[in-house]
Amino acid sequence: MPGRIEGASVIIDDVREASQTYSRGCFGYPRSGGSLELDLLEAAFLCELGRLEVRHGKGKMGFPALFEYASARVGAFDIRYIVFKDLRSRGFIVKPESGAFDLRVYARGALPSSSDPVYMVCAVSERSALNIEDFLAEVSQTEGRGKQLLYGVVDEEGDVTYYKMFTKDPRGAAYAGVAGGKFRGKLFGDRVFVFDGGGALRGEAFYGKDMNGVLQLSLIESCHLIGNRELEVFSPEGEVMSERELMEFGRRNQDEFEARLRAYIDLRSRGLVVKAGFKYGTHFRVYERSPDECHARYLVHAVPASSVAMWPEISRTVRLSGGVKKEILFCRIGKTVDYLEFRWFRP
Secondary structure: OEEEEEOOEEEEOOHHHHHHHHHOOOOOEEOOOOOEEEEHHHHHHHHHOOOOEEEEOOEEEOHHHHHHHHHHHOOOHHHHHHHHHHHHHOOOEEEEOOOOOOEEEEOOOOOOOOOOOOEEEEEEEOOOEEEHHHHHHHHHHHHHOOOEEEEEEEOOOOOEEEEEEEEEOOOOOOOOOOOOOOEEEEEEOOEEEEOOOOOHHHHOOOOOEEEOOEEEEEHHHHHHHHHOOOEEEEOOOOOEEOHHHHHHHHHHHOOOHHHHHHHHHHHHHOOOEEEEOHHHOOOEEEEOOOOOOOOOOEEEEEEEOOOEEEHHHHHHHHHHHHHOOOEEEEEEEOOOEEEEEEEEEOO
């Protein structure tokens, strides 16, 4: 099947060949007069399969030459092509997309002329940086259009791993407040100890950890309780500490304190029980009700809106959460607090 290069496209002029190419896989875009316009991704794929012969000027281009030509004209063409080829090999109809996304994917057996895509795909290298703010915008855009967002991440060997992204609205049914007035605690090191046992702090609202009648609270929990006027904290010297003073102490002594505190306060306001997530490599493990009655459903990691990370970090976190049968949520801390779920996915 012959085609000719025309800028960033390959044109099949033969009407019969054009019709067959489109009908057998929905490749390209039919043009007036019966010819067919192929995107360079589609052309390279068909060329690699041996179904397309490309002419350029007076010569012919094999797959290597076409791949080189396309790579010089399309940013990250190699990454986009690997993901395009992988999805095509899985039986999906895949069309190139512009703007924030690289590809749109239709359900198996569906036709672009009569169906909407089910996935919008971003093709990225495992070495690329990611920004949580961009994720939220892309997820919101796809969900607003009734689609799902997929990231196809290409590793150094050319294998593709897919991740689904969703916005999440976690809610729980745990008791959020404390009955029985204000408790008194004292700061030692980077935690607060309530020496009368804490009563309802532990028993009704699931704060802290009991140490043989002494309740140990984290700085995050203590700041939250001071803000709710349910706890009074004294310095090692015996002076009452304000909420601002305790928060400043936390910022000086603990990494990511402010982001973690905002996430903690928001999660608690949703009726969720929040505990340390260090053993899982995240900031928090989160329960929908009493930890005595259920396992943690979520692992939550708080990240500033401007946070930049690398895909190997995301991969490790998502794999770990799946191994312990929990949902990993990235809590974006900006003007608002938003939750994004990352999930490994096999198309």
